[in-house]
Amino acid sequence: MIEIGLNTPGHNGRVALVTGAARGIGLGIAAWLICEGWQVVLSDLDRQRGAKAAKALGDNAWFITMDVADESQVSAGVSEVLGQFGRLDALVCNAAIANPHSQTLESLSLAQWNRVLAVNLNGPMLLAKHCAPYLRAHNGAIVNLTSTRARQSEPDTEAYAASKGGLVALTHALAISLGPEIRVNAVSPGWIDARDPSQRRAEPLSDADHAQHPTGRVGTVEDVAAMVAWLLSRQAAFVTGQEFVVDGGMTRKMIYT
Template identity: 70%
Template sequence: MSLTFAPVELRVALVTGAARGIGLGIAAWLVAEGWRVVVADIEQERGAKVAAALGERALFVALDVADESQVESAVAQVIGQFGRLDALVNNAGLATAQGQPLESLALAEWRKVLGVNLDGPMLMAKHCAPYLREQQGAIVNIASTRARQSEPHSEAYAASKGGLLALTHALAISLGPEVRVNALCPGWIDARDAHVREAEPLSATDHEQHPVGRVGTVEDVAACVAWLLSGNAGFISGEAITLDGGMTRKMIYRE
């Protein structure tokens, strides 16, 4: 099947969790490439400010990805505004710096994390699929290296991201050939706001422990997302690409 792609300036991408961090970086990168971008986020005040700062090519939509009625409404709003949808980036997610020990992990907390990190991408794909099919579009799911390796007390987060990798290849088979679906597994990405990065810079050790010599940036992730959404990645689907500066390939022994 031969795929044709609309000019970039006509294409529309919906990015969830785009009010800050990696999602904001992805939205900004796509706008700079000429896409029209829907900034979707549960943080309404910040999300609206981000969309305004990104300019006339950006639109803010309030959205809790774990709420199916909100997902359905948001997608309808996008189609009503633009009449099409070419790309979905499932970036919205919950994570905590230090999770709960298994013995004290509440079922409600487990379900909350999976609701956003796994139910959310499924619901977004479900309601975006008809429009993505029309445009021979693409989905990129933002997973994590924690889908394949863990630190202590990360059961909910790891399970949600591992499930997202399985969801990725399932969607690729179900939605192909019209829609390609891939995942990215970022490692350590310094996704803090600029003023925080300046006030609290990472240490030399933070950077030097990476085989590439530095911690990742939101631009590293955004560039890869943009490539996966482009026609240059037209033969890639169902894949999970690790983006971690080589850290998960590094053998580490205690001295």
């Protein structure tokens, strides 16, 4: 594993582990939490990009490589965080195989199906299992990043949809099992433009892309990060077992063609 950053906790002493944090939504969540004073441990399979991201975020960011589908790596990663900081207050399960489109059902292999579920569903379970003793000690919180695809689908998205639907169910199961010491909630993003700034400039979204949302725009990583940060905060102390949809109202809009 590779570590980037200093070994002193953030201004408020709280430590958060954010998985899948080398880019996109995970990186946005990590940056937001650091701005709020958290010490953030970023984890990702992409060692080079993750290390670069942590360095850019400054002294309150630290990076470890981790395959969340591998229990031995999860156990070792959590132990490393505890050895470095002595505590863990929050877990954000964002790591996922994010491409929802797979093979047609007839050509979808069991190996492909299992890999998606291993990362997207087994991963959060393993992380909760190994983080729970330390989160419990500080009345911590878990936020799972699910998807609006847990409740609606396009063709050929069986593995992804099943993994995210399962994660919604796992969220409320964990909330009941781990409460009252640990709160567990889910955030389900809709269309979030999580591309790098250079990509957004090169290929801007169309007016039609934005206009179809009741809010008048496609979502940003900051929209998701703000919700996650609130759920980890003391202001959400009475909130657990819930799914929060961050999609600009799209799943409430009736569309007939």
